Amino acid sequence: MSKQVGKVSGTPSPNRARIGREVVAKLEANPAVKRAKVETAQIFTYPDFLSDADCDILVGMIDESARPSTLLAAHEDPEFRTSSSTDLDRWAADVWRIDDHIANVLGLPPANAETLQGQRYAPGQQFRAHCDYFHEGAEYWEKMLEFGGQRTWTAMIYLNDVEEGGATWFPRAGVRFRPKKGLMLMWNNMMEDGTPNYDTLHEGMRVLEGTKYIVTKWFRENAWIRGHVPTYYAGGEQRT
Numbered sequence: 001m002s003k004q005v006g007k008v009s010g011t012p013s014p015n016r017a018r019i020g021r022e023v024v025a026k027l028e029a030n031p032a033v034k035r036a037k038v039e040t041a042q043i044f045t046y047p048d049f050l051s052d053a054d055c056d057i058l059v060g061m062i063d064e065s066a067r068p069s070t071l072l073a074a075h076e077d078p079e080f081r082t083s084s085s086t087d088l089d090r091w092a093a094d095v096w097r098i099d100d101h102i103a104n105v106l107g108l109p110p111a112n113a114e115t116l117q118g119q120r121y122a123p124g125q126q127f128r129a130h131c132d133y134f135h136e137g138a139e140y141w142e143k144m145l146e147f148g149g150q151r152t153w154t155a156m157i158y159l160n161d162v163e164e165g166g167a168t169w170f171p172r173a174g175v176r177f178r179p180k181k182g183l184m185l186m187w188n189n190m191m192e193d194g195t196p197n198y199d200t201l202h203e204g205m206r207v208l209e210g211t212k213y214i215v216t217k218w219f220r221e222n223a224w225i226r227g228h229v230p231t232y233y234a235g236g237e238q239r240t
């Protein structure tokens with residue numbers, strides 16, 4: 001992997017480096033998964049990952065509850081992210097099943113993943129170039145550390161074919177993916193040593209014709225869900 005030439009936004013991390021190695025090994029052992037031929041980032045595709053029926057179920061859920069998308073930090077460009085999005089109900093049976101399937105492909109614990117986010121782009125809508133990892137100097141970083149830390153891998157699934165436009169473009173890595181119903185795109189947001197990789201900069205290009213539906217799952221380096229598990233002293237007295 002080449003040396004990072006863009007802005008540095010974090011530090012190396014043995015834990016994130018290990019996660020990267022393990023996921024790459026798992027994906028490379030999967031005959032259904034292909035690695036994109038790019039040098040500076042680890043990007044993989046899994047065609048027909050999701051059945052048409054499952055894509056349609058998720059599209060229905062997105063249409064039911066999508067609201068204008070938000071950003072983690074204010075941006076001066078009002079056109080930066082114009083899509084609609086929604087956090088799907090993590091505990092709905094279909095979402096749970098699909099979540100589990102995604103996590104299994106990458107070999108990551110489902111509890112490390114944020115809730116599946118659905119997104120819908122109407123003609124003219126887009127998500128301009130950004131990185132999915134957190135900027136470790138940003139105001140929100142302390143909060144992110146409490147809930148699972150850095151985002152490592154992204155898994156994104158196209159839920160429909162788009163008439164025109166709406167490709168996912170990695171301008172620095174030099175690769176572009178056309179929406180294809182059921183196809184899952186996966187990439188490591190980190191470099192091999194666990195430092196955020198600026199070459200994963202990507203853009204959801206403007207949809208020109210038709211509507212684009214996707215779901216995105218961001219995996220954290222640690223558990224994102226931290227359910228409270230009570231523990232007991234011998235004899236039955238509750239400890240926590």
Ligand SMILES: O=C(O)CCC(=O)C(=O)O
Pocket residue numbers: 119127132156166167168169202203204205214216
């Ligand atoms: O719409 C796309 O193709 C990209 C979406 C994206 O970058 C994201 O959800 O983080």
Ligand SMILES: [Fe+2]
Pocket residue numbers: 130131132202
């Ligand atoms: Fe993104």
